[in-house]
Amino acid sequence: MATQTPNKPKQDPSVEKVVNQLREAFADAPQMAKTGLENALPELIAQAAEAQASKTQTAGRIGIRQGTVSELTVIAPFAPGGAKRLRTVLRLLNGNFSGGKKVGTLHDMRFVFLDNDTKFLFATAYDGEWDPYIDDFATKIPDEMDVIFSSFEGWPGIRSPAVKDWIVRHQIPAEGWYVAHPDLTVTEIQRMKSVDKAVEELLDKVG
Amino acid sequence: MDTVTESIGANSSTRTPTLDLHEIQATVLRPRPAPYVGTHVLIRVDEPQAGRELLRRLTPHIDSAAGWWTAANAWLSVAISYSGLSALGVPPESLRSFPVAFREGMAARAEQLRDGGVNHPTNWEAPFGTGQVHIGVSAFSDSAEKMRRVLDNARAQYEALPGVKVVLIEPFGAQPGDLNPLGYKDGIDQPAIEGSGLEPLPGQGRPIKAGEFILGYPGEAGVPLPMPQPDILGRNGTYVGVRKYQSRVGAFNRFLRAHGSTEEERELIAAKLVGRWRSGAPLTLAPNADDPALGADPQRNNDFDYSNDPRGHEAPFGCHLRRMNPRDTKLFRLTDVNQHRLIRRGTTFGAPYDPNALSEEDDHVPRGAFFLFMSAKAMATIEFLQEEWINDGDFIGVGHERDPIIGLQDDGAIFTIPRKPARRHLVGIETFNVLRGGEYMFIPSLSALKWLADLKG
Numbered sequence: 001m002a003t004q005t006p007n008k009p010k011q012d013p014s015v016e017k018v019v020n021q022l023r024e025a026f027a028d029a030p031q032m033a034k035t036g037l038e039n040a041l042p043e044l045i046a047q048a049a050e051a052q053a054s055k056t057q058t059a060g061r062i063g064i065r066q067g068t069v070s071e072l073t074v075i076a077p078f079a080p081g082g083a084k085r086l087r088t089v090l091r092l093l094n095g096n097f098s099g100g101k102k103v104g105t106l107h108d109m110r111f112v113f114l115d116n117d118t119k120f121l122f123a124t125a126y127d128g129e130w131d132p133y134i135d136d137f138a139t140k141i142p143d144e145m146d147v148i149f150s151s152f153e154g155w156p157g158i159r160s161p162a163v164k165d166w167i168v169r170h171q172i173p174a175e176g177w178y179v180a181h182p183d184l185t186v187t188e189i190q191r192m193k194s195v196d197k198a199v200e201e202l203l204d205k206v207g
Numbered sequence: 208m209d210t211v212t213e214s215i216g217a218n219s220s221t222r223t224p225t226l227d228l229h230e231i232q233a234t235v236l237r238p239r240p241a242p243y244v245g246t247h248v249l250i251r252v253d254e255p256q257a258g259r260e261l262l263r264r265l266t267p268h269i270d271s272a273a274g275w276w277t278a279a280n281a282w283l284s285v286a287i288s289y290s291g292l293s294a295l296g297v298p299p300e301s302l303r304s305f306p307v308a309f310r311e312g313m314a315a316r317a318e319q320l321r322d323g324g325v326n327h328p329t330n331w332e333a334p335f336g337t338g339q340v341h342i343g344v345s346a347f348s349d350s351a352e353k354m355r356r357v358l359d360n361a362r363a364q365y366e367a368l369p370g371v372k373v374v375l376i377e378p379f380g381a382q383p384g385d386l387n388p389l390g391y392k393d394g395i396d397q398p399a400i401e402g403s404g405l406e407p408l409p410g411q412g413r414p415i416k417a418g419e420f421i422l423g424y425p426g427e428a429g430v431p432l433p434m435p436q437p438d439i440l441g442r443n444g445t446y447v448g449v450r451k452y453q454s455r456v457g458a459f460n461r462f463l464r465a466h467g468s469t470e471e472e473r474e475l476i477a478a479k480l481v482g483r484w485r486s487g488a489p490l491t492l493a494p495n496a497d498d499p500a501l502g503a504d505p506q507r508n509n510d511f512d513y514s515n516d517p518r519g520h521e522a523p524f525g526c527h528l529r530r531m532n533p534r535d536t537k538l539f540r541l542t543d544v545n546q547h548r549l550i551r552r553g554t555t556f557g558a559p560y561d562p563n564a565l566s567e568e569d570d571h572v573p574r575g576a577f578f579l580f581m582s583a584k585a586m587a588t589i590e591f592l593q594e595e596w597i598n599d600g601d602f603i604g605v606g607h608e609r610d611p612i613i614g615l616q617d618d619g620a621i622f623t624i625p626r627k628p629a630r631r632h633l634v635g636i637e638t639f640n641v642l643r644g645g646e647y648m649f650i651p652s653l654s655a656l657k658w659l660a661d662l663k664g
Contacts, residue, residue: 068601104540127540127601132591135584138428139543159428185601187539 015045063173067182069107070129074122075114076170082151083117089147099144105133105186120152127185134164225402226417226424228273230443230652234284235421235581236272236403239552240349242381245281246358247554247577249334249375250342250365255296255664257370258342262295263660264364265344268357271653272404281348281357285656286447286648288312291341296664297440304436305649308586309446312336313645319590321598326615326642334374335451335644342371343449343648345554345579351380377451379554379577387553388454388574389612389639390477390560392487392502396509396532398548410510412534415545421445422583427545432583435649440659443652446585450578452613452640456561457569459639464565466633476633479624480611482528489528494521519625525605527612530596533603540595540602547596549588552579575640586647613640 019041026037064071078086090097090111100106105127112121137145138159145158152170156162184192228236239245252258262285270282287295289310293302308316314328314336322328328336344361348354365371387393399411400420407414418426422434423442434441467473474497478484484493486502491511493501502508512535516522522529529536533544557574564572582588598615600608609615611622616638624631651659 102541104538128599129594132587132594133541135428135546135587136541136543139546140541142428159430161430161433187601187604188606190539191604 018048062168062171064177066177066179068127068185069125069179069182071174071177072124072126072130073172073174074167074170075119075172076152077119078117078151079153083113086148086151102141107186131164226421227443228404229271230654231272231421232284232650233270233272233282234345234552235445235550235650239347241385243347243349244351244354244380245345245347245554247377248344248373249340250344251339251372251374252291252294252341253372254370255294257368258295259660259662261365261368261371262656266653266656266660269653281346281353283357284345286343286650288340288646288648290338294341295659296662301436301440306586308590309647313448313647316590320593321615322642324615325638331644335646339374340646377556377577379556382555382559386560387576388456388555388560389459390562391481391483391485394551394553395487397550408505408509415548418583420550420582440651440655444655445581445583445650447648447650448580448585448589448645449648450645451575451643453575453643455570455639455641456564456574457566458637460562460565462636465635479523480526480622482522482526490522491516523624524603525600525608525611525623527610530603530610536603538602539604542602547588547591549585550581611636
C-alpha cells in the first residue's frame with residue numbers, strides 16, 4: 001500500500017509551510033507527540049487538502065457551519081438558584097430534551113454544568129441559522145425558552161429585542177468540529193428514513 | 208401629535224381603526240389604485256439644507272392613510288435610505304438607533320439576502336447600491352393625466368433646488384389585465400393588519416398585530432419592535448425593501464415549452480409553478496382548469512387553506528404561493544407564519560407579457576417589476592424569506608429546491624410536482640426574474656418628515 005499514491009496532490013509550497021508550522025508547534029511537545037505527528041503527517045496533509053476544498057463557513061453572526069449544519073456553543077454563568085432549577089427540569093425529562101423535536105432543525109443539544117454549578121455549557125448542532133428564527137421562538141415556544149434560559153445571568157427574555165445580543169455575547173465559536181453528513185438536514189434525514197421504510201416494505205412484498 | 212390609541216391588544220379586528228392613520232403614509236396601508244400608473248423618482252442629496260427644503264415642500268402633498276380615498280390627484284409617498292438620513296444631517300446618535308441591516312444597506316447584505324451570481328450587487332444597474340439613492344419619491348395615480356400634473360409639480364420643487372439631484376426616474380404602470388410580466392394576476396394575498404380600517408377579505412387569515420408593520424405598536428410577541436430614536440422620528444414609520452427585477456420572459460416560455468407539448472400542459476405547468484392560474488384562481492380551488500371568474504373575485508380568490516391538499520397534489524409544496532404564505536401547511540422547521548408577512552406593492556414596468564417571446568433577446572427586453580416590501584422589520588423579514596423560503600426548500604420538505612419564480616437557480620435546478628403514482632421532476636428551471644438593484648429605505652410618518660425638514664446644521 002505504501003507505494004500507492006493514486007491521488008497524490010502536487011507538492012505545492014503551502015504544504016511545506018504547513019509541515020514546518022506543525023513541526024514548530026510541536027517543538028516542545030513530549031516525544032510521543034512528535035513521533036505521532038511524523039507518523040500522521042501524510043494523513044493530516046490529505047485531510048487538510050480535503051478541508052480546504054469543502055471550506056468551512058461561518059453560521060450567521062458567529063459560529064461554524066459545515067454544509068447545512070451549524071454549531072452553537074454558549075457558556076454563561078448561572079443566575080442565583082438557576083443551577084438548581086435547570087437540574088430539576090432536566091432530571092424530570094431524564095436528561096433528554098426531546099421537546100427539541102418541535103424546532104425541527106436541531107440535530108442535538110447538550111447541557112453541561114461547569115465549575116461547581118456556577119457556570120453552564122450549552123452546545124447544539126442545528127440546520128441553517130438560528131438568527132432568522134428567533135422571532136418564531138418568541139411566539140411559538142416562549143415558555144420553554146424562558147424556563148431553560150432564565151437559569152442564566154442576564155437572560156433578557158426570549159421576547160426582548162436584546163436576546164440576540166445576549167446569545168452572541170456568550171457564544172464561543174468552535175475551533176474544530178466534525179460533521180458526518182454536512183449535506184443532510186434533519187428534514188432530509190427524516191425523509192430518507194421514510195423512503196427506506198417504504199422500500200423495505202416493498203421488498204418484503206416482492207420477496 | 209396624536210397618541211397611540213389605547214387597547215390595541217384587545218382589538219382583534221381590522222375594521223375599527225386603532226392606528227394613527229393621519230400619521231402613516233397612505234402607501235403603507237392602502238392598496239394602490241387598479242389599474243394604475245406611476246413614477247419612482249430617486250434623488251441624491253448633496254447639501255443637507257437643500258434636502259430638508261425638498262422634504263419641507265413635499266410633505267404637504269403626501270397623503271396619509273386617513274385621507275387616501277379623498278385624494279383627488281395622484282398620491283405621493285416618500286422613503287429615505289440610511290445614506291439619505293445621513294445626508295440630511297440626522298444626528299449620529301439617532302442614526303445609530305437604526306437596525307444594523309438598514310445601516311449597512313441592501314447591497315452590503317448580499318450574503319444574507321443570497322444575492323449572488325447574476326443577482327449580485329456588482330451586476331446591478333446604477334444608481335442602486337452605490338450609496339447615491341437618498342430619497343425615493345413615488346407617485347401613483349389611476350390616470351396618466353393626473354400623474355403628469357403631480358409629477359410636473361414635484362419636478363418644479365426639486366429642479367429649483369441645486370443641492371439635490373435626480374439620479375433615476377423610473378416610470379411604471381399596470382399591464383393589460385393587471386398582469387405581472389410573466390403573465391399572472393398578482394398581489395392578491397396581503398396580510399390583514401389589526402386596526403388598519405380595511406375590511407378583511409375571506410382567506411386573509413386572522414389580523415396580524417399592527418406592530419409587525421408599523422413602528423410604535425405591539426407586535427405578535429406582545430411588545431413593540433425596536434424603534435429608531437427620537438420617538439417622533441420612529442413612531443408610525445416603517446421600512447421598505449425596494450427590489451427591481453428584470454423578467455426573462457423568453458427563458459420562462461422556453462421552460463414551459465420544454466416540459467409541455469400542448470398549450471393545456473404548458474398552462475398547467477405555469478399554474479403549478481405559482482400555485483395559481485394566470486387569472487389568479489388558486490389551484491387549491493380550481494385544480495383542473497383555470498376559472499377566470501374565481502380569479503377575478505376578491506371574495507373568493509384567496510379564500511382557501513391547504514387542509515385538503517396535505518401532499519401537494521394540487522398546489523406543489525415548492526410553488527411560489529405556498530412558499531410565500533404556507534398557511535396551514537405542515538412545516539419542518541418551527542415557524543410562526545404570521546411573523547414573516549410583508550405588505551407588498553408590486554409595480555410593473557416595460558413591455559407586457561408575450562406568450563410567444565422565446566428568444567434570448569426577449570429576455571433583455573425591458574420588462575419587470577419594482578417590488579416594495581414593507582414592514583416594521585422589513586430587513587429581517589426579507590432576509591428570512593430570501594434565505595429560508597425563496598432560496599431553500601428544507602422548511603417545506605423540498606430539499607434545496609428554490610422558489611420557481613423569484614429564486615436564484617443553479618444550473619440543472621429542479622422543480623418537483625407531487626402527484627400519483629410518482630412525483631414529476633421538471634429539470635432545468637432557470638432564474639426567471641433577475642435582480643437589477645435594490646435599497647432598504649425608511650418610510651417616515653408625516654410628523655417625522657416635518658421633524659427631518661426642521662433639522663438644523
